[in-house]
Amino acid sequence: TLPTELWRLTMLQFLNLGINLLTGTVPTESGRLTKLENLYLVNNQLTGTVPAEIGRLTKLTHLWLHDNQLTGKLPTELWRLTMLQALYLSNNQLIGTLPTELWRLSMLQALDLSYNQLTGSIPTELGRLTLLTGLGLSNNQLTGTLPTELWRLTMLQFLNLGINLLTGTVPTESGRLTKLENLYLVNNQLTGTVPAEIGRLTKLTHLWLHDNQLTGKLPTELWRLTMLQALYLSNNQLIGTLPTELWRLSMLQALDLSYNQLTGSIPTELGRLTLLTGLGLSNNQLTGTLPTELW
16 A cells, blocks of 8 residues: 555655555545646555545646546545646546636646446537546446537647537537547437538547447548548448548558448449548448459
8 A cells, every 4th residue: 555654755856656456545634745747646556535635746747547446426625636738537436527627727738537337428528628628428327419519629639528418510610629639429319410620620530430320421530531441431321422532541551331321332442542441331231243343
């Protein structure tokens, strides 16, 4: 366990005990280290709750507690840490809702609460964290729609909201996130079409929208995403033909459009995607012959 004597080191500014086999709880005495700027306890076997006393560490810029077995709700005292730039609490067993007070952490650049048991909706207040470059909320039990305020986070490079219970559409406002490189909205209950505005996200390398209830045709604007390496749209209800413009995505390594309602033939232009390592077109209504260009 973490010895209580450790928390007498009140001059500490940096403490990294991560990636060990430590057990027990994060002691309440941790609140004594008021000079601490970086606290890394990741990848251990720590249990219990996140102690409220951590709220006393007002100089903290990095708090990494992910990959443990922490339980309970996030303490409200956490929102006193207004200097925080990175908060990683993923891969624990945290419960409760995402607090609206999150907006107080206005210096946050990275927030990862994925792989927990969080419920409720995504608070609109998240849209006030305008310095965020990475946001991970995947693998929880979040419900409700994608708040339009989320698309104000124009510094985002990574957004993962996958494997939740989110409903509604992919908003047209998503086109505002022009710095986005990775967008994961997989395994929700999203409906409507793939918005044409996604074509503005020209830095995207990974677009994962599979396992939803998306309908309609693939927008032609999608072929502007020439940096795409992975495009996953399987397990939806997409219609129409496979566009010949697919060849423009010359960086594609993985393309999965299986389990949709696509019709027509396989375009010969697919043969120009020479970097492809995986191609899935199964469970559609495709007709015609296998183009020789595919080989």
